[in-house]
Amino acid sequence: MITKSLKKGFRFFFAVVAAIAALGCEPRETDPDNIPKTLRIQAENSRPGALQTSVKVSVFCDIKWSASISEGSWARIENLVVNEGTGGTFNLTFSPNLERGPREAVIKVTAGQGETTATVTQDGVDAFFQPSTITLTGTDFSNVSFTSPQDWTAKVSSGEEWINLRTKSGKAGAAVITLAARDANINVGSRSGSVTVTFGGSVNLEIPVVQGQKDVILSEDSKAAFDWKGGQFTVLTQSNVDYKIECSGDWIEHMETKALNEAAEYFRVKPNDDVGERSAEIRFTGGGATLSVKVEQGGKDPILNVSKAGFYGILGKDYVLGEGGWNQYGSMESPGGALTIRLMNRAELSVISTEGINSSAKAGDSFNIGVTLRKEGKPVMQGDYYATVLDSDEGLLWMKVSPDVYFIVKK
Numbered sequence: 179m180i181t182k183s184l185k186k187g188f189r190f191f192f193a194v195v196a197a198i199a200a201l202g203c204e205p206r207e208t209d210p211d212n213i214p215k216t217l218r219i220q221a222e223n224s225r226p227g228a229l230q231t232s233v234k235v236s237v238f239c240d241i242k243w244s245a246s247i248s249e250g251s252w253a254r255i256e257n258l259v260v261n262e263g264t265g266g267t268f269n270l271t272f273s274p275n276l277e278r279g280p281r282e283a284v285i286k287v288t289a290g291q292g293e294t295t296a297t298v299t300q301d302g303v304d305a306f307f308q309p310s311t312i313t314l315t316g317t318d319f320s321n322v323s324f325t326s327p328q329d330w331t332a333k334v335s336s337g338e339e340w341i342n343l344r345t346k347s348g349k350a351g352a353a354v355i356t357l358a359a360r361d362a363n364i365n366v367g368s369r370s371g372s373v374t375v376t377f378g379g380s381v382n383l384e385i386p387v388v389q390g391q392k393d394v395i396l397s398e399d400s401k402a403a404f405d406w407k408g409g410q411f412t413v414l415t416q417s418n419v420d421y422k423i424e425c426s427g428d429w430i431e432h433m434e435t436k437a438l439n440e441a442a443e444y445f446r447v448k449p450n451d452d453v454g455e456r457s458a459e460i461r462f463t464g465g466g467a468t469l470s471v472k473v474e475q476g477g478k479d480p481i482l483n484v485s486k487a488g489f490y491g492i493l494g495k496d497y498v499l500g501e502g503g504w505n506q507y508g509s510m511e512s513p514g515g516a517l518t519i520r521l522m523n524r525a526e527l528s529v530i531s532t533e534g535i536n537s538s539a540k541a542g543d544s545f546n547i548g549v550t551l552r553k554e555g556k557p558v559m560q561g562d563y564y565a566t567v568l569d570s571d572e573g574l575l576w577m578k579v580s581p582d583v584y585f586i587v588k589k
Contacts, residue, residue, distance in 0.1 A: 212290040216240045219287055219296040221270070226298065228275045228306040229327050229377060233298055235285060237265040243289035250283025253298070270298055274381050277302045278310070303383050312357065312373070314389040319344070319358040322385060326353045328378040337371020341387055355385075362392040366418040393419045393465030400471055406478035407569075408447035413460070413471055415443060421464030430458055430473055445473075453477040479568055482576055487588035537575060537589045543567045547577070547585065 222234040237243060240263060247253055253272040260266040275281055279302045286295045304310035307324050314320055331347045332355055340363075344356040355373065363369050371387040395417040402411045410433070415421075423432055423443065433444040443462075450456060454477045462469035481490055534547045544566040550557050565577035565585055577585040 212241055214239055214241045214243075214289040214292040216265075217243070217287065217289050217292045217294050219285060219294055221285075221296055221298050224296070224298050226300050228301050228303055228383070229381065230300070231272060231274065233270045234267060235270050235296070235298075236267050237287055239265045239287070239289050241289050243287055245285065245287050248284045248286040248295065250281065250298075252281060252300075253283035255285075272300060274383075275300045275302050276381075276383060278304050280305070303385075306383065307385050311386045311388060314357075314359045314387065316362050316392060317359050319356055321354050321356050323352070323354045324375075326350050326377060330375055330377050332373055332375045335372045335374040335384065337369070337387060340369065340389070341371050341373070343373060357387070359389045363389045364392050364394045364396075364418065367391055391418050393467035395419065395421055395462045395464060395467045395469035397462075397469055397471065402445075402447075402471065402473045404447045404473075404475045406450040406476055406482070408449045408475065410444065410446050413443045413445065413462075415462065415469065417462075417464060417467070417469075419465035419467055421462045421467070421469075424461045424463070425458060426460075427456065427458030427473070429456070429475075430460065432460075447473065447475055449478075450475050451478050453480050479576075479578065481578065481584040481586070482569055484586060485574065487574060487586045490584040490586070535575070535577075535585075535587055537587065539567045539570065539575065541567050541569050547579075 216238050218238040220236045220238070222236075223230075224233075226233050237245065243265070245255055245258075245268060247255065247270075252275075253270050255268050256271050257269040258266065259268065270283065270285065272283070280299050281302070283298045283300075284295055285298065286293065307322050309322060312320050312322050326348065328350050329348070330350075330353065332343065332345065334341045334343050334357075340360050342358050342360050344358070345354065348355075355375070357373065368388050368390045371389075373385045373387055375383050375385065377383070395415055397413055397415045399411075399413045402413075404411075408429075425432065425445075429448045429450070431446045431448070433446055445460070455475065456477070457472060457474045460471040460473060462471075484490065534545055536543070536545055539545070544564065547563045547565050563579045563583065563585075565579045568576040568578050570576065570589075573589055575585075575587040575589060577587065579585070
């Protein structure tokens, strides 16, 4: 009969033998100073993908050997198989790499005085999705492709309010996700979101989504209009880019300011001494954005070039107040067309009276004027006119009734 102590000895012996078989290619004792003739490691795939979970490793060795992981706690050795005298195999196993970048594990195999290493690098998410970050421009659609080991689903995990995800699920194999922004980004700087892809219902990988800013220069001041005298105006802008300003007409001056981040641009329009109207464009350009402001200016009314008081009519038929009264150069017709006077002797019109003129009126004011022409003390023409003041100075008041009829009054 075998005693209890003897049974314990047998169990200990067999445990030692089993441990030797698990760690070496030869279970027999060898000289620890022995140098192997063959010692080599070969990984079936030294660059597994982010979702791969195992790599088969072969060891070629002619003596006892042991394997360990010297760097990379994320990996482990499993399923050791020993082929006596020739080496063996094992599996390097690990979990999916959910990080952006790759990670490395260093396998070390020791046999006697011999030692060798091999590095297995598992790619991260950056190498799994192509591209690894989705960049959106405006509202254009963009795609990201990958090869899926399992059925998958996708959802917007950040930026739901502006990301439009068109593709939300797929089968194992080649896959493409399509998405776009719901609107252009007119904020200062880009905005970021993310899409999470779930594989097999358990593994989640995140894809960053970035939409660059839309270059904008905005203003409600898209047009400015002036009379011939010109003046100053301000264009209030909102922009997310630096911009430069160009004027297509040299009669517009940009009044630059030195204020930091100035959002009000000041301009001066010079007087227009020509009778014709003119227009120009002010362009704000910066980044990929433009802003256009149209400036229009009326021409100087021809009558404003006249500095002598009097009544002026159409096509050179002007009526000038001289020393003896109105001097007529042609025919004069009342506004209603009821009376036409043609005089051979201009001096015969010797008296004029007017009513309703406000000598303190300013440009833009309008009022009724009554005009009476007399001959030898008797009225020969009565006219009522509705006039608008064109301009005034200390001595004269320019008034316009129609494109044909003007008054210049001496204050």
